[in-house]
Amino acid sequence: MRQLTIERAAAVILFALLFALAARIPTDTDTWWHIRSGECTLSNGMIHADPFSFTKAGQPWVNHSWGAQILLYGVWQAAGNLGLAVYTAALATGGMWFVYKMSPGSVYLRAFVLVIGAAAAAVFWSPRPQMLSFLLSAAVLYLLHLYKRRGIDRLWLLPVMVGLWGNLHAGFSIAFIFLGGFTAGEALNNLFRPTAEHIIPWRGVRKLALVTAVSAAALVVNPYGLHMLAVPFQTISIGALQNFIQEWNSPNFHDRSTWPFIFLLLGLLGAAGGSRKRLDWTDFLLASGTAFMGLLAGRNIAVFAVAATPVLADHLDALLSERGWVIQPARRVTPRMGVLNAALVALIVLGAAAKVLLVLDADTVREAQETYLPVKVVEYLRDEDPTGPMFNSYNWGGYLMFMLPDEPVFVDGRTDLYGDEFLTNTYLRTATGGDGWRETLDRYGVRLVVVEAGSGLARQLRVEPGWSLDYEDAMAAVFTRETVNG
Numbered sequence: 113m114r115q116l117t118i119e120r121a122a123a124v125i126l127f128a129l130l131f132a133l134a135a136r137i138p139t140d141t142d143t144w145w146h147i148r149s150g151e152c153t154l155s156n157g158m159i160h161a162d163p164f165s166f167t168k169a170g171q172p173w174v175n176h177s178w179g180a181q182i183l184l185y186g187v188w189q190a191a192g193n194l195g196l197a198v199y200t201a202a203l204a205t206g207g208m209w210f211v212y213k214m215s216p217g218s219v220y221l222r223a224f225v226l227v228i229g230a231a232a233a234a235v236f237w238s239p240r241p242q243m244l245s246f247l248l249s250a251a252v253l254y255l256l257h258l259y260k261r262r263g264i265d266r267l268w269l270l271p272v273m274v275g276l277w278g279n280l281h282a283g284f285s286i287a288f289i290f291l292g293g294f295t296a297g298e299a300l301n302n303l304f305r306p307t308a309e310h311i312i313p314w315r316g317v318r319k320l321a322l323v324t325a326v327s328a329a330a331l332v333v334n335p336y337g338l339h340m341l342a343v344p345f346q347t348i349s350i351g352a353l354q355n356f357i358q359e360w361n362s363p364n365f366h367d368r369s370t371w372p373f374i375f376l377l378l379g380l381l382g383a384a385g386g387s388r389k390r391l392d393w394t395d396f397l398l399a400s401g402t403a404f405m406g407l408l409a410g411r412n413i414a415v416f417a418v419a420a421t422p423v424l425a426d427h428l429d430a431l432l433s434e435r436g437w438v439i440q441p442a443r444r445v446t447p448r449m450g451v452l453n454a455a456l457v458a459l460i461v462l463g464a465a466a467k468v469l470l471v472l473d474a475d476t477v478r479e480a481q482e483t484y485l486p487v488k489v490v491e492y493l494r495d496e497d498p499t500g501p502m503f504n505s506y507n508w509g510g511y512l513m514f515m516l517p518d519e520p521v522f523v524d525g526r527t528d529l530y531g532d533e534f535l536t537n538t539y540l541r542t543a544t545g546g547d548g549w550r551e552t553l554d555r556y557g558v559r560l561v562v563v564e565a566g567s568g569l570a571r572q573l574r575v576e577p578g579w580s581l582d583y584e585d586a587m588a589a590v591f592t593r594e595t596v597n598g
Contacts, residue, residue: 119219119441121453123212125460126223127205130230132464134204135197137477139484140238142525143184143196145510146177148517150185153178158335162529164513166501166520167538167556173529174336176343179279180241187239194472196239201468203243204233210250211418214257215425218439221432222425228379229421231372236359236414245283248273250418252287253398256294257422260394261310267323275330278340284331285344286415291324293401293419297394304393343528350527352535357527359411373413377403380420383427388434395423489562489588490515498582498592502560503553505567506539508588512562522556544568550576553593561591 145164153159159175162168175181187195208230215222237243252273258264270287277284298312298320305311312320334340347353353360363370380399384391398419405412432438445453470476481487486508493516500519504512509524523530523539530539542552545568553561563569565584573579573591583590 116450116453117442128461128464131205134201135468137480138196141510144514148514150181176282177241203247207247207250210254214422217429225425229417233414233417241281249286271327271330274327278331282343293397295320297397300393363410387431389430503558504562545572559593565589
C-alpha cells in the first residue's frame, strides 16, 4: 500500500475512464461487412473475388483487412455487442497508453493532455479494423520515440510490426508517414540544430531510411502480394470518398465532436509559442503534417492526436518547469493513504465497468442501433422474404450484407471494389432519383428497393407505375416491383 501513491492511483483512474469513454455501442454499418468477411474467410478460405454483391460478383477484390476481420468475427461470436465494445475500448486504451508513455511531465500534466488527445481521437473509434491501425500507429511512434529520446534501439521490431499490419488493415501507410516524417525531421535537425538535445546523428538517419525500406519490403508477405502496396493509393484516389463519405470529408467544426481537435491544435500552438524550448524539426513535421491530414479528412484526426499529444505535453512541461510550477511526486505514502487510494481506484474502476455494462444492456443497444441502422427493415425483410435482386442504400449495405446473408447487395462500404464510375454515375444517380434511375433498375433486374424514406429514389418510386410501397418507417422505405401476369 505504501507504493500506491496518489500519482499512481491517478494513472490507473485515467485509463479506467479512457476505457469507459472508448466503449460504445456498435452502430457503424461498416462493422458488419467486416464481420461477414471474416466469417467467409474462415469458412471458405481467402477472398480474392467479390462474393457479397450481385453488381460486382466475381470481380477481383483485395481484402486488405482480412486478418482484422477474422479477429472481429471471433469477438462477435464470443461476446456479441459487448465484445465489439470491449474490442474497441481495449485497442483505443492501448493506443493512448503508448501516447502516455511518450508524454513527459507529471501524471497530472500527462492526464490533462491525454484527455484532450483521446477526446480528439474518439471521433475515429468504432469496432472496425482501423482500430488496430490506431494501436499500431501509436506503437510505431513509441519505438521511434525510444530511439530518439532515450537512445533505446528497437527499430528491428518495425518491419515485423509493419508486416503484421499489412495483413490487418491498409492503414499501414501511417507507419510510413511517421517513418518519413521522422527521417526528414532528423535530417533537418542535423542540418540546422546539430548540437541540440535528442538529435539522431546521420548514421541513425541512414538506419531509419534502411528500416523504412525493409518495412516496405515486409508488406509483400500477405495473401495478395504486391497488390497490397497499391491499396492506400487506390483508396485516396476515389473521388466519391472525399465528395460523399463523411469521415473522408474535412471536419465540420460546427459539430462539437470536432472541437477537441481544435483545442489540441490551438493548445499545441500556444504551448510551443509560450515555452522557451525550441520546436524540434521532427515534432514540427509530424504535428503539422498530420494536422494537414486531419483538416483534409476527419478520419485522420486520430493520427494527429497520436502525433501531437506528446509534443503538447513536452512543451507544456517545459513551460511549467520554466516558471517553477512543478509538482514533485510522492515516493511513498502512509498505509492509511494507501488504503484510501486503493479504495478510490477500486471505486472508479467498478464505476467504469458498470458504465460499460449499463450502456450495453440489450434495450439500450437496440434503441441505439434502431437510430442508426435499418433494424426494423431487416426484421420485415426476414419475415416477408421478398424477391430480389435488391437495390439498397450505400449507408446500409454492410449491415444488410451481414443480417441478410442470402440476399446479395447492390452496393456497400467497399469503395475500393466499386470505384468512382460505379459509385457516382450508377449508384448515386439512381439513389437520388436522377437521370437514368429507371434504366439502372431495369439493367440490373432490380425487383426490391431498400432506401432512405426521404431519398430521391423513394420519392420517384412512390408515384412510379409498376412499383408498390410495401413498408415504411421514419428511417427507411421498401419497394417491390409488381409482377405482370401473362
